Amino acid sequence: DAGITQSPRHKVTETGTPVTLRCHQTENHRYMYWYRQDPGHGLRLIHYSYGVKDTDKGEVSDGYSVSRSKTEDFLLTLESATSSQTSVYFCAISERGGAGETQYFGPGTRLLVL
Amino acid sequence: QQQVKQSPQSLIVQKGGISIINCAYENTAFDYFPWYQQFPGKGPALLIAIRPDVSEKKEGRFTISFNKSAKQFSLHIMDSQPGDSATYFCAASIGAGNNRKLIWGLGTSLAVNP
Numbered sequence: 001d002a003g004i005t006q007s008p009r010h011k012v013t014e015t016g017t018p019v020t021l022r023c024h025q026t027e028n029h030r031y032m033y034w035y036r037q038d039p040g041h042g043l044r045l046i047h048y049s050y051g052v053k054d055t056d057k058g059e060v061s062d063g064y065s066v067s068r069s070k071t072e073d074f075l076l077t078l079e080s081a082t083s084s085q086t087s088v089y090f091c092a093i094s095e096r097g098g099a100g101e102t103q104y105f106g107p108g109t110r111l112l113v114l
Numbered sequence: 115q116q117q118v119k120q121s122p123q124s125l126i127v128q129k130g131g132i133s134i135i136n137c138a139y140e141n142t143a144f145d146y147f148p149w150y151q152q153f154p155g156k157g158p159a160l161l162i163a164i165r166p167d168v169s170e171k172k173e174g175r176f177t178i179s180f181n182k183s184a185k186q187f188s189l190h191i192m193d194s195q196p197g198d199s200a201t202y203f204c205a206a207s208i209g210a211g212n213n214r215k216l217i218w219g220l221g222t223s224l225a226v227n228p
Contacts, residue, residue, distance in 0.1 A: 004157075040220065041220065043158070043203065045215060045216075048215070050212040056212070056213075090157050090158075092157070101146075101207070101214070102148070102163075103216065104160075105157025106157055107155075107156060107157055108155075108156075108157055
């Protein structure tokens with residue numbers, strides 16, 4: 001998985017609780033992404049980062065926040081988890097933007113919100 | 115239109131057969147078209163990619179055919195094997211610099227029967 005780890009790998013939580021997912025890379029890649037994957041919806045971009053403390057929203061950012069204080073770490077926080085946020089969350093990294101970039105994905109975090 | 119439409123949703127092929135997955139787009143600003151392969155419990159991984167100035171790209175048993183005028187591209191898997199059973203995503207890149215992103219198809223679940 002190209003030097004990308006995600007933690008936790010599985011989590012069960014209750015509605016209304018905050019949840020933080022961590023993505024850690026050892027590749028020193030500039031770009032990092034958080035996606036969610038749901039049946040029938042494919043991969044949807046939540047937030048992405050193009051450098052330390054530089055982040056932007058994706059297509060499904062409501063209810064999520066991110067932080068990147070170090071190149072290697074990208075955190076995704078569900079501020080108050082809801083059942084609709086039950087999903088598999090993937091972190092991805094890429095070396096650069098521009099034509100020809102490849103995104104490398106982590107192993108995913110399976111989140112269940114009860 | 116920032117959509118990539120992928121079909122079929124699922125596909126069953128006999129071992130040794132040809133698997134064909136199709137994608138269509140509307141926005142001519144897309145400039146890079148990758149295919150990703152995802153095995154159960156894993157993150158997607160880049161399989162093969164093509165730029166719009168090329169009509170075909172082949173890597174082993176995997177071929178992308180690109181029809182710029184029709185705004186369509188397809189993945190052909192020759193001599194399909196049970197180990198090819200996975201979900202396949204087409205995608206298209208758009209944007210520049212830090213705003214560059216991938217637009218994903220919804221995926222095709224391929225099962226290759228032995």
